[in-house]
Amino acid sequence: MKSYNKSLKLPSRDLRSNMTDAEQLLWQRLRRKQILGLQFYRQKPILNFIVDFYCSAANLVIECDGGQHYTEVGLEADQNRDYALSELGLLTLRFSNHQILTEIDAVLDQIYWIVKQRLESP
Incomplete structure (x- = not known):
């Protein structure tokens, strides 16, 4: 299990109760x-972050990005977060909320192929 900040336990529960439409759909x-029969977790605390979705078997994080992620501050925060997670061997996939809501099958295809590739890699 990846380490996490225990103070994020309650906020992650709150986020699970208040998911965005894109998060709910995904x-x-x-x-x-x-x-592929793999367990995904939602609003999972890892380090000092709460990731939208996490699959431990594939070392994969999936993020649903709303408008705040496309600001200068948001892009920099996401870059720092992705780097910290990559140091744990995690790959972060990012999809815009719009993409999830309008192209869910394409999003799922991409997730499927990335998961499959990560499971086949040594």
Whole structure:
């Protein structure tokens, strides 16, 4: 299990209760081991972050990005976060909320192929 800041436990529960429409849509397609029989977790604390979705078997983080992620401050924060997570061996996939809401099948195809590739790599 990846280490996390215990003070993020309650905020992560709150985020699970208040997911965005894009997060809810993606969660409906990730939950219950629908991709290659793998378990995904939502709003999972890792280090000092709460990631939108996490698959430990594939060392994969999936982020649903709203408008705040496309500001200068948001882009820099995401870059720092992705780097810190990559130091743990995690790959972060980012999708815009718009992309998830309008192209869910393409998003799921990309997740499937990345997961498959990561499971096949030594």
